[in-house]
Amino acid sequence: MKHNFIDKYSSLSSPVHKIDTKIKLVSFLTIAIFISLFGVSSKVLILLLTFLIFISQLAKIPILFLLSRIFVIFPFVFLISVSYLINKQSFSDVLNVVLKSYAIILSLLILIQTTKFSDLLDTLKSFKFPKFLVLLLSFIYRYFFVLTDEVEKMSFAVKLRQQEKLSIKTLINLFGFLLIRSYNRAEKINKAMILRGWDNRV
Amino acid sequence: MNETIIEVKNLFYKYPDGKQALKNVSFEIKEGQKVALLGANGSGKTTLLFCLVGLLDYQGEIKIFGQDLKQNAKEIRKKIGFVFENPDDQLFNLTVYDDIAFSFRQQGYKEEQIKQKVKNVLEKLNLLGYENRQPYHLSYGEKKKVCLATALVNTPQILILDEPTSNLDPASRREFKELIKNIQITQIIATHDLQLAKEVCDSIIILNNGEIFCQGVISLVDNTEILFSARLM
Amino acid sequence: MHIPDGFLEPKVIVFTNFVSFIIVLLGLKKLKNINPERIPLMGILACFVFVLQTVAFPVIGGTSVHLEGVVLTSVLLGPFSSSIIVFCTLFLQALLFQHGGIISLGANFLNIGIIGSFLGYFIWNINQTKIFASLATFITTIVSATLCCFELYLSRKIVLSVGLPTMFFSHLIVGIIESIFVYGILSFIEKIFPHILQFKKI
Numbered sequence: 001m002k003h004n005f006i007d008k009y010s011s012l013s014s015p016v017h018k019i020d021t022k023i024k025l026v027s028f029l030t031i032a033i034f035i036s037l038f039g040v041s042s043k044v045l046i047l048l049l050t051f052l053i054f055i056s057q058l059a060k061i062p063i064l065f066l067l068s069r070i071f072v073i074f075p076f077v078f079l080i081s082v083s084y085l086i087n088k089q090s091f092s093d094v095l096n097v098v099l100k101s102y103a104i105i106l107s108l109l110i111l112i113q114t115t116k117f118s119d120l121l122d123t124l125k126s127f128k129f130p131k132f133l134v135l136l137l138s139f140i141y142r143y144f145f146v147l148t149d150e151v152e153k154m155s156f157a158v159k160l161r162q163q164e165k166l167s168i169k170t171l172i173n174l175f176g177f178l179l180i181r182s183y184n185r186a187e188k189i190n191k192a193m194i195l196r197g198w199d200n201r202v
Numbered sequence: 203m204n205e206t207i208i209e210v211k212n213l214f215y216k217y218p219d220g221k222q223a224l225k226n227v228s229f230e231i232k233e234g235q236k237v238a239l240l241g242a243n244g245s246g247k248t249t250l251l252f253c254l255v256g257l258l259d260y261q262g263e264i265k266i267f268g269q270d271l272k273q274n275a276k277e278i279r280k281k282i283g284f285v286f287e288n289p290d291d292q293l294f295n296l297t298v299y300d301d302i303a304f305s306f307r308q309q310g311y312k313e314e315q316i317k318q319k320v321k322n323v324l325e326k327l328n329l330l331g332y333e334n335r336q337p338y339h340l341s342y343g344e345k346k347k348v349c350l351a352t353a354l355v356n357t358p359q360i361l362i363l364d365e366p367t368s369n370l371d372p373a374s375r376r377e378f379k380e381l382i383k384n385i386q387i388t389q390i391i392a393t394h395d396l397q398l399a400k401e402v403c404d405s406i407i408i409l410n411n412g413e414i415f416c417q418g419v420i421s422l423v424d425n426t427e428i429l430f431s432a433r434l435m
Numbered sequence: 436m437h438i439p440d441g442f443l444e445p446k447v448i449v450f451t452n453f454v455s456f457i458i459v460l461l462g463l464k465k466l467k468n469i470n471p472e473r474i475p476l477m478g479i480l481a482c483f484v485f486v487l488q489t490v491a492f493p494v495i496g497g498t499s500v501h502l503e504g505v506v507l508t509s510v511l512l513g514p515f516s517s518s519i520i521v522f523c524t525l526f527l528q529a530l531l532f533q534h535g536g537i538i539s540l541g542a543n544f545l546n547i548g549i550i551g552s553f554l555g556y557f558i559w560n561i562n563q564t565k566i567f568a569s570l571a572t573f574i575t576t577i578v579s580a581t582l583c584c585f586e587l588y589l590s591r592k593i594v595l596s597v598g599l600p601t602m603f604f605s606h607l608i609v610g611i612i613e614s615i616f617v618y619g620i621l622s623f624i625e626k627i628f629p630h631i632l633q634f635k636k637i
Contacts (some may be wrong), residue, residue, distance in 0.1 A: 007531065036538040037445045040424050072533050073439045076587075079601060080442070083593040097592065101441030105533050112530060116334075118296040130463055136523045139478025140485050145338050146290055147486045171492060172616060176623035179483060183631055186479040188291035190472045191257050195284050196305035196352070197276075199471070218630075294475075 009061050009113040016059035017114045021123040028111045032104045042092065045099035052106045059114045066109060073101050117141055143185075150178060207233045207360065207388055208254065213262035215246075215253055223249045224260070224412045231388060233359075238399035238420065239392040241409035247392040248287070251362055254390070257283055267359070278282055283353030288307075289345035289364040292352065293337035298329070301337060302352050323355040342365035343374030347388060352383065363391045367398055396434070403411065408432045436583050436600070437528065437543050440536030444590035451586065452541030458549055459522055462515040465637055475636070477512065481520040485506055488524060489532075492612060500609045505551030506559065506572045507617055513636030514556040521548035542586050546579040554578060556636070565621045569614035576610035577603065 010017075016024075031048075056066055056149075081094050112120075121134050154174050203252040208231040215224040223246050231237055241247045246417055253260045256275035264271040265277050286292040295301040299320055306316045317349065324330050327347050337345060353361060366382065367375045375395075382389065383402050393399055399406060408415040408428070415432045422428060438529035441453075474619055484504045491499035522544055528534040535543045558571035578600040587593045 032440060032536075032538050036440060036443070036448055069533055073441075075436070075438060076442055077617070079598065080587070080592045083597045086594055086597060097441055101439050101536075104440040104536065104538070108530070108533065108537060117461040118300070121296070130459075132463055132466065133459075133519070133523060133526075135474070136478050136481050136520070137527060139294070139475070140482045140523060140527055142294060142338065143290075143479060144485060147482055148215055148489070151486060151490065168492070168612070168615060172619035172623060175487060175616075176620055176627070178486070179620065179624070179631070180628050182479045182483045183476065183628070185291060185475040187286070187472075187480070188286065189294050189475040191252065192284075192286060192292045192294060193475065194257065194471075195255060195279055195282075197280065197308035198304075199276075199308070 006054060007112050007115070007117055009059075009065075010116050012060050012114075014059045014114070016055060016110065019114075021115050021119045022126070024111050025120070025123055025127075028107045031107045035100050035104055040096075040100065042096045042099055045096070045103055048103050049099065049106065052103065053111065054104065056110050059110060061109070061113050066106060069109060070098075070102050070103055072105070073098070146185075147178060147182065150181060151175075154178070203232065204232045206230050207267060208390075209263070209265040210254075213250075213253060213260055215249055215260045215318060216246075216260055220305040222412060224253065226334055227262075227409075227412075227414055229407055229414065229417055231390065233388055234386070235288065235405055236389040236403040237391070238403040238406045238423070239390055239409065240394075240396075240399065240423075240432070240434055241392075241415075245409040245432075246412040247409055248364055249412075251364055251390070254362065255282055257281060278385055280305075280356060281359045283304055283356060283358035283361045285346075285349045285353050285361075285363045285366060287368060289337070289342070289349050292349045293345060296336060297333065298324075298335050298337060298340075298348050298351075301348060302355050304352070304355055314378065323351045326354070327351050343370055343377070346370065346374070346378060347381070350378075354385070358387065360388045360390070363393075365393055366391060367393065367428040368394045394434075396429075399423055408434070436580065436606075437535030437547075438527070438539045438583060438586065439533070440538050442536075442590060442592055443539050443542060443586060447542065447586050447590050448538060451545045452538075455522075455541040455544045455549070458518055459544075462519045462522075465515045466519060469637065473512075473516075476634075477516060477520055480512070481523050482507055484520060485524045485527060488528065492616075496543075501613055502609075502613050502616060503547055503551060503576075505547060506555035506568060506575060507620060508567050509552040509556040510559050510571075510617075510621070511631065512634055514552040516637050517552040517556070518548050521552065536538075542583075546582045546586075550579045550582065551575045565618050568621055569618045572614040572617045573610040576606050576613060580606035 013163055053063070053066070057063065077094065077098055081098060084094055125131060125134050151174065154177065158170055158174070209219065210230070211228050213224055213227040214222070216222050227250065239247050249258065252258045255267075256271050256279065267281065268346060269278060271278060293301050295304060302323060304318045306319065320333070321330070326331060327350060329347055329351060332344070332348070333379065337348060338402045340348065361382075363382065367378055370378060375398075379398055379401060382391070389403070391399070391403060400420060403420050405417070405419055407417040408421055410432045416422065426435060451577045487502055487504045490501070492502060505517060505521050508520050512520075525535060525540060525543055525548060528536050529540055553572040555575045558574060559568045561567055581599070583595070584595065584598040588595050588598060
């Protein structure tokens with residue numbers, strides 16, 4: 001079963017895609033850390049957002065996709081809005097938080113959607129990010145589609161046996177089997193790695 | 203030229219749950235031979251192959267290139283290429299290039315040398331341009347070829363293939379068959395594909411319930427009585 | 436709950452990231468010389484947890500919850516292994532799905548990864564039975580929701596009179612579902628594949 005890549009726009013081509021990943025990563029971190037640690041006015045944030053949207057369009061990332069990502073923060077926006085209401089704080093404070101959050105999200109999206117995941121991992125390694133963590137991250141990414149396909153196939157098998165909605169019991173069995181298959185797969189991968197000379201030098 | 207390259211004597215292996223997977227298996231393979239390893243499901247083919255590369259703790263004696271396998275497993279493995287049945291078990295890196303380069307990186311080769319070796323093997327298998335492709339998103343046939351590439355890039359002296367043509371469509375099967383036919387090194391091919399065995403191999407070993415049922419020249423494959431008794435027909 | 440970027444104050448960010456940094460470093464040190472065959476296993480389990488966290492488990496009324504699976508990994512492999520695995524999954528979720536922020540990764544890892552792995556393991560270790568694993572799951576879910584609440588409160592974003600009840604009641608349901616799930620998966624494993632329970636807990 002073919003999947004949409006999680007980082008589906010990273011294989012496009014644009015001036016932004018061609019920028020060295022190190023530069024993009026440092027830029028993202030600078031923006032994120034600065035916004036998180038210092039008070040930034042909403043006016044400045046709006047300017048920053050305009051700039052980021054411009055960059056994102058240069059990178060050919062669909063604007064609707066970018067705007068839709070703001071929904072992830074909605075539960076928290078709701079929570080703080082209610083609190084601010086009770087505390088009689090102004091709406092502009094909520095707006096400031098939303099703008100800060102979205103500015104960081106947008107810069108992250110630009111980084112991720114213009115960078116191949118394997119390049120990102122290589123860059124992290126070059127910044128002395130622990131190799132063991134990079135190895136685990138690459139395993140997760142590599143086998144994500146394999147495992148989700150298995151879940152999908154198993155749930156089809158369930159549906160074909162007349163159970164339209166997956167009950168808790170079925171889900172437990174499904175994930176139980178997925179766990180066992182994962183374990184067996186890990187054993188085989190271990191063999192494959194040993195056969196190619198790997199000796200745990202991480 | 204026709205030296206014995208693999209020597210197996212009185213090989214026994216028991217699974218952790220107690221089941222005896224291999225019983226008193228003995229055979230010899232000479233350099234340049236292409237052996238088809240046949241046997242019904244559960245006969246012990248994959249287990250035997252894993253023993254031959256020192257991945258399982260067996261009882262008995264296995265000598266490869268004249269050296270004891272258990273003492274020299276790491277060195278011996280550098281000269282053996284192994285292709286797993288399921289490509290997802292074998293291709294665990296993010297790109298085709300990384301998968302093929304893996305064993306060289308483990309050995310500390312420089313990137314420049316690796317680049318050349320990867321290019322050579324990709325060219326041999328008609329896979330130029332696949333360097334940055336992600337293994338999971340390749341077709342099954344392409345994945346199998348990449349697996350073969352990872353095994354061949356080390357220029358091995360022995361090539362071991364576990365069910366190489368299972369699940370391949372007829373055209374991919376034909377292509378794969380041609381590829382391995384043209385590789386002139388000692389080969390052991392575990393398979394159910396009798397056609398493949400006939401066209402590529404010169405000898406066979408048939409396993410039945412963990413024991414050697416018979417072994418000999420490839421023409422034995424036409425003996426329906428033998429095949430039937432070994433549950434291969 | 437995975438806190439997005441922009442919602443936490445500097446003091447909370449610095450403190451939580453510092454604690455998380457120490458734990459990750461400690462975990463990496465403890466795992467430095469493990470049996471090599473644990474590495475692909477951790478990789479695949481990390482992928483399993485990642486897939487588990489992406490699946491929506493249906494509850495009554497058409498709503499669904501997301502499970503974390505932290506106590507499960509802690510019971511199988513031990514608290515430090517589990518922490519490293521969960522750190523990677525949280526990192527990837529933040530990176531690829533913007534589920535939780537990058538600067539707030541420290542806070543989310545503290546709430547979900549550290550509490551789930553260590554407190555969860557501690558409670559399970561009292562009796563090492565499925566019931567205690569379920570109990571551990573329920574308790575850690577509530578504790579992590581409460582911690583999340585306090586982090587937002589200390590960042591002056593919510594009032595406790597709104598935050599605590601909301602977090603508490605929403606996580607009550609998640610906690611119950613996840614405890615049932617953990618109980619079910621462990622029963623499943625005991626019946627079909629007890630081998631996987633024998634790993635040394637690091």
